[in-house]
Amino acid sequence: MLTLAWQLPVLLLLLLLSMLFTASEIGFLSVSRSRVERMREDGGRLGGVIAYLHGHRALLLSVIILSITTCNYTAERIATSIGISTLGTPWGPVVAAAIMTVIILTLCETTPMHWAAAGPARAVRWTGGLVYFFSIILRPIVFVVSGTVRLVLRLFGVRAATILPSVSEEQLKAMIEACEEQGELQACERRMLRGVLAFGDQRVKEVMTPRRDMICVDLNATMQDVLDLGLGSRHTRLPIYDETPDSIVGIISLKDLLPYLARGEMDRPAKLAARPALHLLENSPADIALKQLQEARQLMAVVRDEYGGTAGLVTVEDLLEEIVGDILDEYDVEEPEVLAVAPDEYICDATVSLRILANYIDAPLPVEDFDSLGGWLLDLAGRIPHAGESFQEDGLRFMVEQSSETRIEKVRVTELPESS
Structure with a gap:
């Protein structure tokens, strides 16, 4: 049995090792593969060691878990x-059990976890050599333990799978923010990554062109009428309806009019060139809608509301813009939905999705309750506000810049200081 003079240093050493192993676990599971590859290319032998451990997760986790368990158990025995x-x-x-519980939870678990999460690359650089050294010493024990685990799993009919890191969406968002702060991501890249994460949560009705802004063709129109309307609106595809826009029967592409134009048959009914329309529900997830458009090999779909009426139109471009931002061609006039005019001050289109606006401001927004900024303001006002009216809600000031008798058009959004 060690004397008291030896027990205290050994106890402190075990606690320090436990802290380092905990930090290494979080660091290795959080650091990106691309960052590890850069370490391997620039970090010499240590970089190679880190890349090896990162690529052998089963060995890595077995060594770390075994080491943490051994260190904590031995430290508790010595403390007792x-x-x-x-x-x-x-x-x-x-008393020893109470003190050790507090020390292990705070110093050996929580503190190194937060430290490693704040800088995964730093954590693996500090602990990579230590973990590799213990992986050599403990490899026989790890081999026996891993074999026993696989045998037990096989008895229960479970096949051991490759160990992969489990990362939640919130962790991914935190990692994106950390990468931007460290200069590894630009703002546009961060916005794109956040768009990918939010894409599955968005609904078609948040992305679509609403019915009031649709440009449609009557079923009785001629092909020349369609061509004139398409050239005037600069749209290459137009929905065709029977009596009302609630009865859209197809989509006409101006490209399909070229054979009739060449033959001088533009006075023929436009419905002859119409193709069947794909119909989507307004509450369909955006990612599912994109997949359906791909499978149907369509670039445009009609969006239906819960009563079967036409709610709007959605295109592949509309959906992709939620990820990559506005896609402009040579005819588009760039009018961003959110324009920064001063620090913490933005001019916004009232139709902008609250999910998109959330990428620009820090204040919480009711993204689950309202689709657009205009819809939220209509709920706050209880009516259609006039230009010049302002509202204040949840640390934000809203000034209506433009409005009509039927809707809000432009809004100035200002983030207020916390003291306001």
């Missing part, structure tokens, strides 16, 4: 021995 020698029984073991 110190407690008995100083306080006697029964209080010595009780």
